Amino acid sequence: MDDIDRKLISALRHDARASLSDLALGLGVSRTTVRGRIDRLRQRGEIVGFSVVLRGDTARDPVRGLMMLGIEGRGADRIIRQLNGLSAVRATHTTNGRWDVIVEIGTPTLEELDQVLGQIRRFDGIAHSETSLLLNTRKSGR
Template identity: 90%
Template sequence: MDDTDRRLISMLRHDARASLSDLAIGLGVSRTTVRARIERLRQSGEIVGFTVVLRGDTARDPVRGLMMLGIEGRGTERVIRQLNGLSAVRATHTTNGRWDVIVEIGTETLEELDRVLAQIRRFDGIASSETSLLLNTWKSGG
């Protein structure tokens, strides 16, 4: 799996119904290339299926947190691609101020959250981080 495959998977995670044309434009490749890569990833078992996410599914994570990241150099786009490839990452946001990126993370257990945080901290380019657990949600978009 190369960087283009990882970017394609990230785009499909964001919107599995995206058209081949939109995916091709986002990746800077042809529609034929996108179709061939998706088929190859399906045949290799890397992609095992596509699914629908319901509003209730997004509230399923018993442990949720926000991880603020400081990124050194010009690695922000690369780090975001890596983050979006993690199954526990629900959203990534670029921001201004002290932190470069804010990551929404959802897991089943605190131990799993700890493993995800440790994995992210090992990404090349992460200079600093701070994490806050989300205790209660009073209002959510949608």
């Protein structure tokens, strides 16, 4: 992948619906070059798809947070299953740092977030946790 490919991917991340003409103008190359590069990036698996972000997707969770969990013993798989069963849990991530699992949570209100946090803290095997509210998202894959 060269510099033009990286710039093309950056432009597509900003606006995946940009016309080939606009992309070509922004990159200083021809439309044919842009089309060929997009096709090549898709064939090589660098670009695996395009998505649509709806207004409702961004407004769905006015209160969002990341909860970092320390798990005692070997209960991580069980706890992740429990977490994924909660409607407020948007994603779970295993990690290799201080925390064993990072949980993305979204709720309509702070009170509901507090209830979810309390519920998770009561899971058998949760040794300690720390939660940070997400105040603003500047770039998201969704």
